[in-house]
Amino acid sequence: MQAIRVASRFVGAGLLDQVVIATANAANTLLGGILLPKDQFGALALALSVGYFSMYLNRAFVGDVLLALASRFEGEHRGRLIRNGLTTALCSGITTMVVFTVLWLVWPHDGNIDLDELIWLVPFMVPLMLHDTARCDYLADRRPDKALGIDLVWAGTQGVVIILMILTGNESPGGFLAAWGIGATAGATVYLLREQRVPWRGNPKAWLAETRHLSGWFTATAIVAQVQVLAISFLVAGKLSKIELGNLRFVQTVQLQPVQNLVAAIQGLLVPRASRAAADAAKPGAEGADAAATLRRQTRQLALAFAVLGTLMVVIVWPLVSWVLTTTDKFAEAAPLALPIALQGAVYLLQVPFTAAMRGMHRARMLFVQYVVFATVSLTGLSVGASQGLQGAAWGLLTGSTTGLICMVVLYGYALKSVGPPAPTPAPRLDATQKA
Template identity: 30%
Template sequence: MSNSRRAVLGVADQAVSSATNYLTAFVASLVLVPEAFGAFVVAYAVVTVLAAATRAVLSEPLIAHLPGVASADRRRLLASSALGAATVFGLGGTVVVVVLGLLGGPLLSSLLVFAPWIVGAFVVDAGRYVLLSRLRTGATLAVDGAWALAQGVGLGVVAVTGVWTTGSLAAAWGVGALAGLVVLVVVGVERPGRPGAWLHEGRYLSGWFTVVSILGQVQMYAVLLLAGAIVSTTDMAGLRAVQLFVLQPPTTFMAAVLVLATPMFARFAVTPDGGLPAGFHALRHRATIAMALLGLLILTAIPLRDVLMGLLFPRYVDYTPLVAPTALMVAVLGLSVPSAAALRGMRRGRLLCGIQVFTSVAIVVGALAGLLVDGVLGLSWGMAAAAVLVTVVQYAAVARARPHPAEEVPALATPLDVPAPTASPEDEPSEVAASEVAASEVAGRPVR
């Protein structure tokens, strides 16, 4: 499969995955009474946080580590182990959900309706990342497409019966997860094995990636909390409306590029002279061009801001001046995505974490300084200035960084009944990566 086709399928998969998550909350907002919807939002937020934590510990390190492992047998062993770890995390998440649901009072009681579906959802998510580590974006799209289709059918059945409850919405979401699990088996992913091997081998990345994920999610909420403490609720609503207009749509594409490019970068090893191969630089160049084109598209919102804000958010047309700095911030941060993917692919967890700490501090400080000078408009410009600084720092870091070898350590346990899926080109190292392994072995440098 060509890289361009993989990219298209990867973006389509990210769009389907994001749409599935959005659909659940959107339908709930339409059909539930406000009190029930509020409880559903809290319960769904807890499930989302648990899933994000599992993804940061297991799945995100997976796509950085597996492509750098030379042995196909070991890649399959680690994939099976990671799926086993996801099963354990799913069981743990189920326990957390049940305990909170039973002891958390009326507000958290809605968590109980998600309990039967947690394990399946977590295993499917981990399986997606196994496929992505092999650049099998078509198979990943099939898994997410099955989830979306089954969830849509489930919602249709509920609509026909007219029984809209938090339980029926959670059941539609869970049935989608089970459909995704079935397709995951069909496309050829290993059975879950004993989790020790992956937890032991992936630990050098999991801690750093977890911190990066947490900080990345917290920084925007920190900005909103700062703004809420100083400006009026109306200004807060206007700021959020502009962010929904300019910031939310591009993040789907950015997330797709980050997830898709990471395993592609991870396949490149250091050349015998200690440098990076031409293919690495070419990949980064192509990713940067793609993000620059996205940035230009985002910037078209500036001249069209009055028309689009009037059409989409007519209550907040007075806040159209915020569109320019917000669009600039998103366009500039998009240029940092190839650098972030390169650092992930190079398995530089400590460096990536340090940059994320700097990013979060820069964004919050820039927002606070601008907020004190000129309210929400100043906040938006402060964040745009911070985005420029962050992107420059990331580019400088990647220019000096070199890949960290994939740390292969003896497995703590052998997975049970690990099948060998049908071999596919995506599951083997690329020709470039294979040649670099051979060259490194000749030069006496072990590449793992």
């Protein structure tokens, strides 16, 4: 019972942590959309999208690697990885500051694509990168409660700044961006002081040398993911009306965003565990065999659990969202999208255990191949489906997600063949002369 209570607290803290950080990231978009004029909100949304893009690349290059690699080690080896990762994140933040400043200086200030507000993010890119890396440090060390702590500092500080801005009547895109950055600065500062870490004492070259088998492929996968998101918007915009594009994005936000947040939270909990199991599976003898069996059993049981959860989600969420959309004049036309998007969310849930196992086994190249297949089929399905209308576009995206799941399961099965203790080396056979 004690073990169950500890596990419950561990999972609960991890899920709550994801809720808090997702809320902190989404607050600017939601409140900005409510409080700012449309033109100012557009500038805020664009600056945030550029900031998120940079954060996601740093997450792939540093944070995701910590989850998959640092979780395998203790002591000095793990400490060295954290030091080098933090310094790499620091360099990433400084590089982003320079790039953002140059973009702000050279980009036309009177065009349709407005990057004027990007300058507000420049002072905060370093703490944004450090905070994200700190979260992954805690998650890799199986301390989601500590990650929750610094995320609460971020969200609380950001909330105070936004409230002060609203009370003084100074709502602006720059104000929302500064609130986001100040919150991250507070969270990163608490982490550095609590853990007594100095972010410039590591070695980025050593980080790259030790982690390039993961960081390069994780980053390439993240780039493909971001390009796919942008390509979906452009493809839909070229084939459907703005109203139809808005309907698709709205239903995706309502149904898929919570699922994606849940997936991110669960990955942060499962990947370190899978990574340790995969590392132990390489040990000789019974210990390695037991660890390999544990990894297989964990993946199988989780896949079954998420299949049930995905089915329940479709059965409950699909009719509920469809009914709510039907009762509104603004989004009544989007009601038929509820089913394919609910199914797409179920596919994402079912894929979680296999993705976590693949990351734990360090199959970064296979993950990249899987994502390329998923993105290619999704964009093809979207393009073909959109020619038949909005519902066709949604079913085309579901086709891509389903294909991605099948590809992931196949690659997982292939990767399992190399999991387990090495085969014992047979003793050399003696010929008759040697026997004599």
